[in-house]
Amino acid sequence: MEVKARAPGKIILAGEHAVVHGSTAVAACIDLYTYVSLRFPSDSDDDDTLKLVLKDMELNFSWSVTRIKATLSHLGSPFPSTPTTCSMEVIKSIAVLVDEQNIPEAKIGLSSGATAFLWLYTSIIGFKPATVVVTSDLPLGAGLGSSAAFCVSLTAALLGSLNSVHLDKNHQGWLTYGESDLDLLNKWAFEGEKIIHGKPSGLDNTVSTYGNIIKFRSGNMTCIKSNMPLKMLITNTKVGRNTRALVAGVSERSMRHPDAMSSVFNAVDSISKELSTIIESPTPDDLSITEKEERLEELMEMNQGLLQCMGVSHSSIETVLRTTLKFKLASKLTGAGGGGCALTLLPTLLSATVVEKVTTELETCGFQCLIAGIGGTGVEVCFGGLS
Known part of the structure; x- marks a missing residue:
């Protein structure tokens, strides 16, 4: 039997x-996917x-199931209906198996x-042979x-192979x-x-799992439904960044200038709320779409200016x-900043010629462009x- 799954990546709109x-x-899923076949x-x-098999990375891992079972025998039977945190002891045991792959x-x-793969696989499936192939549209x-899309698509394929989930397996x-x-x-x-990132917020995997657009504040997530078509040019500057250091830098700036930075954060809060209201509101005709796109463009520009105030932009x-x-x-910019990716709103009435011109110019700078x-x-x- 073969099970295939796909899970989308995400962007931070504001x-x-x-x-x-x-x-x-405000975060949203994008129609760029990570695919897993089991x-x-x-x-x-x-x-x-x-x-x-990580096809895009040209990496193949292979473990004897007997070897895995000997290393992780204390896990016992699989427990697919009980999501469980991997203990440090088990992570160390799995690390030995991963290190053997050189x-x-x-x-x-x-x-x-x-390591995350082996934990999810053995917890949900147990000690059984299989071939798992991963491909992705998303840059790492x-x-x-990308890591959340990997975990979500992998979990979807693993759970899909069981009889305990409610799916019509004859559906084409x-x-x-x-x-x-x-x-x-x-x-x-x-x-x-958590295995990959330590202390993630849970936002990335939630967006990848449920899709749509998610409003996020103080740990509370609310799914909102878009009432307008939205297309973005995503430019990957290919400049690596240290998320932890960027987050710490904003906190330090906030301590040095508490009143000014409090105003910045309040302004961003207003932008996020207005942006989600625009996206959710009904769009009866093309004129309304154009007006809404113009308002979104202004909010994106304001948000970028405030991100510059926080010190997280970059020359790229x-x-x-x-x-x-x-x-x-x-x-x-979207995400941590300091490089990484930038978003450009592509209005509905924008000609393909303009998109091609701007993409060509950005690629000439050495950037990767995704729509x-x-x-x-x-x-x-x-x-x-299904292919």
Whole structure:
């Protein structure tokens, strides 16, 4: 049997950094996906191997199931309906299995993903041979939720192989999980994210699981439904950044200038709330869409100015802003800043020629350009031969 799953990446439309200081943030899924296929060998194959193939990374992992069982025998039977945090003791045991794979130094950052894989697989499936193949539209480490999309799509495929979830396995094409199964899936994916990131907020995996657009404040998440088509040009500057250091820098600036930064955070909160109101409001005609897009552009520009006030922009981001402004397009950084990615709103009536020109100019700067629809469906699964 083969199970396939896909989970979307995410962007922060408004509120990054300020959300740490009590402001509202708005995140959305994008129609760029991580795909996982899960195939179990037939009984006649006499295969005792668990394989993880990261196609885009050109990395193949292979473990003897007997070896995994010997290392993690204290886990006992799988417990798919009980999402559980991986203890430090078990992480150390799994790290031994991962270290045996001799990951090249340049790709050593992927070891935490392999650790999350082994935890999720053995917890949900147990000690069984299989081949898991992963491909992705999402660049790694660019702030687009690639690790969450991996954990969500992997969990979806694993749970989809069981009889305990409510899915029509004879259905042709992509299927969505029911609400209770999505909740279970999201909790497991969050456990994988914790292995990779330590103390994630849970926002990335929640957006990838449920899709649409999510308003987030002080740990509370509210799903909102978009009533307008939204398309973004996502520019990956390919400049790496230290998220922890950027977050700490904003906090230090806030301590030095408490009144000024409090005003900045309050302004960001207002921007996030107004942005979500615009997206949610009914759009009866093209004129209304154009008016709403113009308001969103102004809010994006204001949010970017406030992010500059926080000290988290970067020369590469400023290059994107200058380039897109030539074409009268509004942009802002998304995520941690200090490099990473920038968003540019592509209005509905914008010609393909302009999109091509701005993309070409940005790529000439050495950047990667991706075009994505915003706020679609979350994780999906399918059975059989869908390509």
